[in-house]
Amino acid sequence: MKFPIRFLLLGASSVLLALLSACASSGPGSASARPVLYPNNALNRVGEAQGRLEADACMARAQSAGLGPTQQSSEVGRRAGEGAATVGVASAVGALISGRGGEGLLRAGAAGAAVGGSAGAVSGALHSDRPNPVYRNFVQRCLGEKGFDVIGWN
Structure with a gap:
């Protein structure tokens, strides 16, 4: 069976897009990044596991307020x-x-x-896949009100 070159190019471009999208979807500049907590008194008192749970709660609170981790655009x-x-x-x-x-x-x-x-x-x-700065500010403020210090996103 003979395939036209356009089908081969379409398949190759689809694979390339999938690989590049996977590379772009992680790290501090991605929308899937999580807050990194500074080991201050609040984090030392409750521990890393509880700190992650508090971050999860703040992220859920931001989403329930109508904010999402990514900027919505076309x-x-x-x-x-x-x-x-x-x-x-x-x-x-x-x-x-x-x-x-x-x-x-x-x-x-x-x-x-x-x-x-x-x-x-x-x-x-x-x-x-651009992070939403309002969502991140909401999460950081929520964690700050609990005594945590966000030093970045990763």
């Missing part, structure tokens, strides 16, 4: 649209310059839009 769609428009127009202009008019122009524009839309969607997916 980054994927916006970047896909930008990519499709940019590369689609560039491909059509390239076809005009090279003397391919009519159907060749349409084919080049459509192919460029597909490639640009895919690239834009990948870019948007990699930028959509």
Whole structure:
């Protein structure tokens, strides 16, 4: 069975997107990060395990107040649209310059839009896992009111 090259490229780009998304979804800059507590008197008194439970309670309290750990945006769609428009127009202009008019122009524009839309969607997916600063401030204030000192997120 012979597979067209576009199916191979689509499969390879899907695997690449999954790998890059996995890499981008952890660490201090990700929305899945947890507060890191400084070992002050409050943490020393209750211990690490209780400190984690208190952090969990504050994160749940923030979510019940309507806050989420990620910023809600339409980054994927916006970047896909930008990519499709940019590369689609560039491909059509390239076809005009090279003397391919009519159907060749349409084919080049459509192919460029597909490639640009895919690239834009990948870019948007990699930028959509942004932490919500209001959520983090809420959690830090909640923990501070309990005597804990948040020194960062990890």
